[in-house]
Amino acid sequence: AQKVTQAQTEISVVEKEDVTLDCVYETRDTTYYLFWYKQPPSGELVFLIRRNSFDEQNEISGRYSWNFQKSTSSFNFTITASQVVDSAVYFCALSEWNKAAGNKLTFGGGTRVLVKP
């Protein structure tokens, strides 16, 4: 069975600090997708990134960066120079790579990030 663990339930930082969110996953599949989503206080889910298991390159998008380490089954997310608007719950998720599963996601429990001005 697949499992995603986000050990940090809540992180509080002061604006402009960097914050790293940990995500560790378990899967028997050799091919899979990993995701990060943001859920702001308004409640919708905002897609941030999708990474397939073949691609271990780290990625940077503006103030966001992701570190995928297949050897340790981790897919960590860093927000650089945090802003108040980054305050949200962030979810890491995993999906299998087989047609029978479709695009079924297994989510972690989420990490609440609070950025104080």
Add this chain to the structure above:
Amino acid sequence: NAGVMQNPRHLVRRRGQEARLRCSPMKGHSHVYWYRQLPEEGLKFMVYLQKENIIDESGMPKERFSAEFPKEGPSILRIQQVVRGDSAAYFCASSREANTGELFFGEGSRLTVL
């Protein structure tokens, strides 16, 4: 191109009533997924449907919950005889193909059971 549309956005029901949540997938998408988010928790998979077929309902509670995705019209998640523990946000997602990793979420329907 409209995104995944869910309605109602907010629904209040009394214990014992029925709740119906609707999800219209993105145009051209024939795969629909329902997820439930209990308060202060992550999202949990409930059911995966293609047109007229339930593919995977491993996350659905055994009683009172059902889902359908008819040939015409939206997907429906139906909860009969609601209880307070059903209060949650229900998210729908759709994809064009299976197994692509491209999944689009609706804004969710928030059910409150009094």
